[in-house]
Amino acid sequence: MAEAVMGREVARRPPSRWVQLKATLGAWGFMSPAAVLVLVFFFLPVIILFVISLTDLSSSNFSDPLTFVALDNYLRLFRDRFFPKILGNTLFYVALTLSCFNVGMALVLALLTTHISRRVGFFFRLIWLLPRITPSVIYILMWRRIAHQPPFGLINQLLGPFGVEPQYWLFEHPWLFVIMVNGFVGASFGLILFSSAIEAIPKDLITAAKVDGASTWQIIRDITLPQIRWPLLFVTTYQTLSLLTSFEYILLLTEGGPGLYTTEVWALTAYKRALKTYFGHNQWGYGAAWGFVLVIIGIAMSIIYLRVFRFGELVQEPKIDVL
Amino acid sequence: MAATTFETGTPVGVRRLLGRALPYVVLVVSISPIVLGYAWLVIATFSYRTEGLFPIDAEGNIGGWTLRNWEFLTDPAIWRVTLNSFVLAVGMVVGVGFVSSMAAYSLSRMNFSGRKGFLSLTLILHAFPSVTLLIAIFFVLNFLSKIPGIGSGFGYNTVGGVALVMISLDLPLGIWLMKGFFDNLSWDMERAALIDGASRFRVWWEIIIPLIKPGLAALAIFNFLSGWSAFLIPFTFTVGTRVANLPVYMRQLISDTAPTNWNMIAAVGMFQLIPVLIFFVFTQEMLLSVYAGGAKGGT
Amino acid sequence: MKVELENLTKRWGNVVGADSMNLDIQDAEFAAFLGPSGCGKTTTLLMVAGIYKPTEGHIRFDGQVVNQVAPKDRHIGMVFQSYALYPHMSVFQNISYPLKLKKVPKDEMQKRAQRVADMMGIGHLMERKPAQLSGGQQQRVALGRALVKEPQLLLFDEPLSNLDARLRLSMRGEIKRLQMELGITSIYVTHDQVEAMTMADRVAVMKDGKLQTYASPDELYDRPSTLFIGGFVGNPPMNLLKVEVSRENGDFHARREGLDLVVPPDRGEKAAGKGKVILGIRPEDLTLAERGTGGEIYVVEPLGRDDLINVRIGEASVHVLADPALGLRIGQSVRLEFNTRKVQFFDPATEQSLLWA
Numbered sequence: 010m011a012e013a014v015m016g017r018e019v020a021r022r023p024p025s026r027w028v029q030l031k032a033t034l035g036a037w038g039f040m041s042p043a044a045v046l047v048l049v050f051f052f053l054p055v056i057i058l059f060v061i062s063l064t065d066l067s068s069s070n071f072s073d074p075l076t077f078v079a080l081d082n083y084l085r086l087f088r089d090r091f092f093p094k095i096l097g098n099t100l101f102y103v104a105l106t107l108s109c110f111n112v113g114m115a116l117v118l119a120l121l122t123t124h125i126s127r128r129v130g131f132f133f134r135l136i137w138l139l140p141r142i143t144p145s146v147i148y149i150l151m152w153r154r155i156a157h158q159p160p161f162g163l164i165n166q167l168l169g170p171f172g173v174e175p176q177y178w179l180f181e182h183p184w185l186f187v188i189m190v191n192g193f194v195g196a197s198f199g200l201i202l203f204s205s206a207i208e209a210i211p212k213d214l215i216t217a218a219k220v221d222g223a224s225t226w227q228i229i230r231d232i233t234l235p236q237i238r239w240p241l242l243f244v245t246t247y248q249t250l251s252l253l254t255s256f257e258y259i260l261l262l263t264e265g266g267p268g269l270y271t272t273e274v275w276a277l278t279a280y281k282r283a284l285k286t287y288f289g290h291n292q293w294g295y296g297a298a299w300g301f302v303l304v305i306i307g308i309a310m311s312i313i314y315l316r317v318f319r320f321g322e323l324v325q326e327p328k329i330d331v332l
Numbered sequence: 333m334a335a336t337t338f339e340t341g342t343p344v345g346v347r348r349l350l351g352r353a354l355p356y357v358v359l360v361v362s363i364s365p366i367v368l369g370y371a372w373l374v375i376a377t378f379s380y381r382t383e384g385l386f387p388i389d390a391e392g393n394i395g396g397w398t399l400r401n402w403e404f405l406t407d408p409a410i411w412r413v414t415l416n417s418f419v420l421a422v423g424m425v426v427g428v429g430f431v432s433s434m435a436a437y438s439l440s441r442m443n444f445s446g447r448k449g450f451l452s453l454t455l456i457l458h459a460f461p462s463v464t465l466l467i468a469i470f471f472v473l474n475f476l477s478k479i480p481g482i483g484s485g486f487g488y489n490t491v492g493g494v495a496l497v498m499i500s501l502d503l504p505l506g507i508w509l510m511k512g513f514f515d516n517l518s519w520d521m522e523r524a525a526l527i528d529g530a531s532r533f534r535v536w537w538e539i540i541i542p543l544i545k546p547g548l549a550a551l552a553i554f555n556f557l558s559g560w561s562a563f564l565i566p567f568t569f570t571v572g573t574r575v576a577n578l579p580v581y582m583r584q585l586i587s588d589t590a591p592t593n594w595n596m597i598a599a600v601g602m603f604q605l606i607p608v609l610i611f612f613v614f615t616q617e618m619l620l621s622v623y624a625g626g627a628k629g630g631t
Numbered sequence: 632m633k634v635e636l637e638n639l640t641k642r643w644g645n646v647v648g649a650d651s652m653n654l655d656i657q658d659a660e661f662a663a664f665l666g667p668s669g670c671g672k673t674t675t676l677l678m679v680a681g682i683y684k685p686t687e688g689h690i691r692f693d694g695q696v697v698n699q700v701a702p703k704d705r706h707i708g709m710v711f712q713s714y715a716l717y718p719h720m721s722v723f724q725n726i727s728y729p730l731k732l733k734k735v736p737k738d739e740m741q742k743r744a745q746r747v748a749d750m751m752g753i754g755h756l757m758e759r760k761p762a763q764l765s766g767g768q769q770q771r772v773a774l775g776r777a778l779v780k781e782p783q784l785l786l787f788d789e790p791l792s793n794l795d796a797r798l799r800l801s802m803r804g805e806i807k808r809l810q811m812e813l814g815i816t817s818i819y820v821t822h823d824q825v826e827a828m829t830m831a832d833r834v835a836v837m838k839d840g841k842l843q844t845y846a847s848p849d850e851l852y853d854r855p856s857t858l859f860i861g862g863f864v865g866n867p868p869m870n871l872l873k874v875e876v877s878r879e880n881g882d883f884h885a886r887r888e889g890l891d892l893v894v895p896p897d898r899g900e901k902a903a904g905k906g907k908v909i910l911g912i913r914p915e916d917l918t919l920a921e922r923g924t925g926g927e928i929y930v931v932e933p934l935g936r937d938d939l940i941n942v943r944i945g946e947a948s949v950h951v952l953a954d955p956a957l958g959l960r961i962g963q964s965v966r967l968e969f970n971t972r973k974v975q976f977f978d979p980a981t982e983q984s985l986l987w988a
Contacts, residue, residue, distance in 0.1 A: 033445050035442075035444075036447070037438075039435065039442070039536070040434075040438050040439075042430075042434060043431050043434070044450070046496075047500065047503060049500070050465070051465065051500070053472060054465040054469050054471075057472065061471070117358075118362060125355050125359075129356075133359045133363065134620065135619075136363045136366060136367075137362075137366070138620060142557055142561070142608055142612060143561075144604055145563045145564075145579065146586075147373070147601040147604060150373070150594075150597060151372060152365075152369065154372050154594065155365060160383040160384070161384070163368050163384050166384025166386075193365065193366065198623070250461055251461055253461070254464050255461070255463060256463070257564045260564075276463070276464065279467065280466065283467040284467060284568055285568075293471075297468070300465075300467050303464045304465065307464055308456070308460065311456040311458075311460045314459045315452065315456055315459070327441055329522060329526065330443055
């Protein structure tokens with residue numbers, strides 16, 4: 010009887026706050042290293058970038074107190090003599106790399122490597138992975154040598170016998186190589202995703218189409234492409250964003266040249282203005298303004314992906330309540 | 333997909349043969365720049381100089397093999413930067429592996445307030461292009477440099493600082509990838525361990541971690557390679573060879589030496605490629621899955 | 632240990648896992664939770680184990696509320712359907728893991744693990760990894776791991792459903808014998824009514840998160856308190872027919888098209904004058920006879936020892952067990968005798984029994 014009474018008293022207490030708190034604290038114990046790093050290297054930088062973009066901070070007045078210049082940097086950005094050129098370059102670069110390589114070439118290669126025998130297809134996909142895992146500096150070294158001037162360049166040596174005029178390819182056609190260099194790295198992402206999506210299409214569907222007399226082209230158009238529309242959309246959007254913001258290969262290949270802003274893109278401009286100016290005069294405030302525009306685009310597009318691809322649905326509920 | 337083999341009409345020999353051969357022709361042509369690039373690298377490494385793919389000796393004739401390009405190995409600086417590269421790569425493996433598997437475990441398996449929020453945040457950051465933040469991170473590192481104790485290890489122009497930035501920027505991918513592995517584990521096993529008397533930390537360390545070794549290995553390879561090959565972040569946040577890694581050192585060689593000694597640089601590149609190629613040859617399946625895994629996470 | 636569930640409820644948002652469960656399990660009793668999948672039996676078990684936190688209500692062990700007690704402090708052992716053995720640990724490590732966590736000295740740990748393993752008949756497999764064991768052996772390791780810490784309460788979550796039929800039969804007996812010998816209070820979750828009926832002292836039948844009844848196997852079988860229990864317990868299941876019961880000349884008649892049964896007054900009385908009611912009768916209480924209700928054979932299913940015959944009576948049909956030697960054919964006309972002393976009556980609206988409510 011006494012026991013029962015005691016039990017009841019324990020029961021009347023509201024669910025212990027302390028236990029709840031302990032559970033949350035414990036979980037955040039697991040989370041804290043990641044949370045701190047994300048805070049310091051993602052959150053803080055976004056704020057810092059915005060604040061700096063409102064100042065005229067540069068290496069010449071680094072030690073002075075911050076001078077806020079409101080939106081001057083942004084106005085200056087739009088009035089920049091090379092603004093139309095850079096914007097045009099960026100759009101040209103993203104559109105062409107994306108359509109020719111990251112999606113176009115990836116799709117063609119995925120169709121081809123799934124068409125032939127599994128092992129050979131796997132081999133080609135693996136070779137295509139090489140540019141991605143080759144350290145960027147070495148990868149660019151190879152390309153520079155491929156497109157080098159006579160008598161060193163590989164292209165000249167290969168195309169010479171066919172009557173193609175020997176030339177310094179990288180200098181004469183910088184865009185061709187900027188797009189190829191990025192495209193050869195970018196294509197493997199789509200290639201791997203597309204080919205696993207194609208391999209996941211039920212064989213019955215294709216057999217049925219063949220029985221109905223469909224040609225290869227009709228099968229691709231009517232069955233394969235509709236079946237892989239989600240990976241297609243995903244790769245397109247994801248790669249648009251990464252192309253828009255990536256500049257490592259361009260920096261290594263042409264540094265935006267040859268000449269004035271020939272292959273300079275938005276992200277490279279931001280980087281160069283703020284961190285790697287030729288004469289050591291880093292315009293942090295102005296560069297941050299260029300960069301912050303990209304950050305806003307990046308945040309907006311990432312949130313859109315999250316919605317469109319409903320990644321939230323992959324989140325399952327934990328099946329243990331206690332800690 | 334092999335529709336050509338199903339053609340019902342009278343087989344047209346040449347057309348059929350072309351249909352069969354076409355995919356291979358296209359594929360071989362498509363990989364030719366990659367193969368050529370690698371072929372030049374290997375040839376250049378062992379020759380005085382090259383014209384196209386041909387090694388050329390002092391007299392301008394084809395030939396002239398040499399090991400001269402490998403003399404850089406006697407320069408102490410190369411070992412310094414190699415060590416830096418290695419520290420960076422191992423730092424990435426340990427740092428991302430540890431931090432992301434802890435965070436992913438609690439996100440996947442624990443019920444706590446703030447879970448949903450952090451999870452969506454991870455997803456957004458996963459798609460977010462982190463290179464856009466480099467300018468601001470420069471200031472974060474500069475600030476860290478001023479903190480006594482931390483500054484000398486993890487501030488601007490330190491290997492630790494570069495590692496810290498790289499680990500942080502890789503976390504969303506790592507967490508997302510590991511979460512995929514955790515999501516597929518049996519709940520009953522974890523419940524059994526809790527009933528057996530283990531704390532959540534022990535469950536994680538003694539039961540769960542041993543079970544996701546394949547996932548950890550995939551993540552480790554990915555991180556080792558990205559740490560070993562890293563260029564942009566070390567290039568941005570370091571000055572001079574004391575803290576440079578191999579790619580940055582190579583870049584300095586390319587722009588400093590005039591005229592550029594391409595063959596020596598090729599040898600440095602080859603030297604740097606060794607671990608990359610080892611992983612490429614021995615862990616092919618894993619590489620293919622992990623480089624696509626960034627998209628959907630896990631398995 | 633005595634286990635009491637009081638108003639125990641588990642909800643996830645709008646999804647109800649368990650709904651106001653009230654249940655007392657006596658010390659050393661073997662209780663079974665029986666119900667179709669998704670009925671909340673495992674949810675309830677996991678609340679008893681401390682893995683799930685109740686949304687409402689209380690769990691008491693020997694009178695003490697244990698809602699906030701961590702699983703490891705509840706003195707329980709649990710056996711899972713998937714066995715949940717740790718694949719990277721040997722049999723010995725699996726069994727001794729609970730002792731290791733309790734920091735039991737090494738030699739005592741060794742002794743106790745060996746004793747339990749010997750009791751389970753797996754003493755010679757101590758160095759193997761779970762993947763090298765058969766399903767039955769894995770099950771014994773899981774049982775050993777649950778027993779080694781000498782729990783006061785054993786929880787079973789469909790432990791036999793991954794085993795083949797013959798092994799299931801022998802393990803059933805072994806678990807029951809072990810439980811009786813050790814006298815440990817046990818809760819056994821299953822969707823297999825044969826397991827529940829043969830092993831348990833009392834069976835809690837659950838449906839849609841609600842406890843239907845908690846009674847001994849005999850009671851469940853002979854006096855089902857709801858239509859669901861009547862239909863769920865027993866194999867082949869009870870025949871259910873809509874009838875109207877009326878009193879004529881002192882007799883109680885249960886009637887529908889093609890059927891007119893005289894039922895015993897003690898049962899008929901409770902169903903009379905209630906309009907359409909549901910009459911339940913088990914296949915084994917129907918026999919083929921010379922006289923009785925006429926019908927036509929619709930399907931014949933040989934079960935081995937018996938044939939299960941589906942007989943059409945008007946628009947209704949009933950299952951009957953018949954001797955295969957009779958060689959019954961589809962389309963044949965037969966007559967059925969009803970063992971009316973065993974009929975059940977249920978209210979079609981409330982689905983409660985009219986006899987035992």
